[in-house]
Amino acid sequence: DADVTQTPRNRITKTGKRIMLECSQTKGHDRMYWYRQDPGLGLRLIYYSFDVKDINKGEISDGYSVSRQAQAKFSLSLESAIPNQTALYFCATSRSGTSGEQFFGPGTRLTVL
Amino acid sequence: AQKVTQAQTEISVVEKEDVTLDCVYETRDTTYYLFWYKQPPSGELVFLIRRNSFDEQNEISGRYSWNFQKSTSSFNFTITASQVVDSAVYFCALSAIGAAGNKLTFGGGTRVLVKP
Numbered sequence: 603d604a605d606v607t608q609t610p611r612n613r614i615t616k617t618g619k620r621i622m623l624e625c626s627q628t629k630g631h632d633r634m635y636w637y638r639q640d641p642g643l644g645l646r647l648i649y650y651s652f653d654v655k656d657i658n659k660g661e662i663s664d665g666y667s668v669s670r671q672a673q674a675k676f677s678l679s680l681e682s683a684i685p686n687q688t689a690l691y692f693c694a695t696s697r698s699g700t701s702g703e704q705f706f707g708p709g710t711r712l713t714v715l
Numbered sequence: 716a717q718k719v720t721q722a723q724t725e726i727s728v729v730e731k732e733d734v735t736l737d738c739v740y741e742t743r744d745t746t747y748y749l750f751w752y753k754q755p756p757s758g759e760l761v762f763l764i765r766r767n768s769f770d771e772q773n774e775i776s777g778r779y780s781w782n783f784q785k786s787t788s789s790f791n792f793t794i795t796a797s798q799v800v801d802s803a804v805y806f807c808a809l810s811a812i813g814a815a816g817n818k819l820t821f822g823g824g825t826r827v828l829v830k831p
Contacts, residue, residue: 635818642724644806644821660818692760694819702748702810704819706760 625693634676721822738807
């Protein structure tokens with residue numbers, strides 16, 4: 603089945619460490635997104651990419667960077683993790699020219715101590 | 716800027732009761748999409764429905780129904796005869812249509828607890 607996968611699913615790290623979260627998709631979609639979920643705040647957009655050479659900041663990009671290595675892969679990096687980046691992170695994909703429905707990965711739970 | 720408000724943070728009902736989740740949105744776009752997603756305790760996000768701003772018809776799908784009223788910028792969701800499996804967090808979301816489209820703005824979510 604065409605799918606969106608995220609690795610790792612869970613990660614505990616320490617303040618100041620560099621962390622990379624990876625997202626892969628087999629849906630053939632051109633658009634990919636990273637969101638974080640915090641209790642009571644819903645999901646907030648960190649970065650999005652409409653194709654391999656098009657990367658854009660979202661609502662809360664400070665402290666994060668991304669890399670679109672291929673159409674199917676979109677990685678999120680925390681250069682120097684801090685405790686308030688503890689959250690549930692979701693990757694999503696969509697196809698341009700469609701109604702905008704996004705397909706989400708299973709999420710990565712990140713804890714920064 | 717777009718904004719989605721789900722004023723109810725948590726709703727608790729007894730099985731078989733109906734439950735209505737409110738969603739109010741703000742956007743300057745004249746055309747847009749509205750969505751509802753479900754997040755069960757396992758954590759994944761499950762797509763439930765998409766509605767475009769051209770279509771104000773209400774929709775029913777099994778025990779789920781949606782009431783879209785453009786005049787009040789609301790897109791409410793009702794679960795009829797709730798079941799324990801409906802226990803989840805439900806998110807309302809909004810996206811523009813067109814070049815800026817596909818970026819979802821989410822509400823804060825409403826946690827629904829259905830007790831047996």
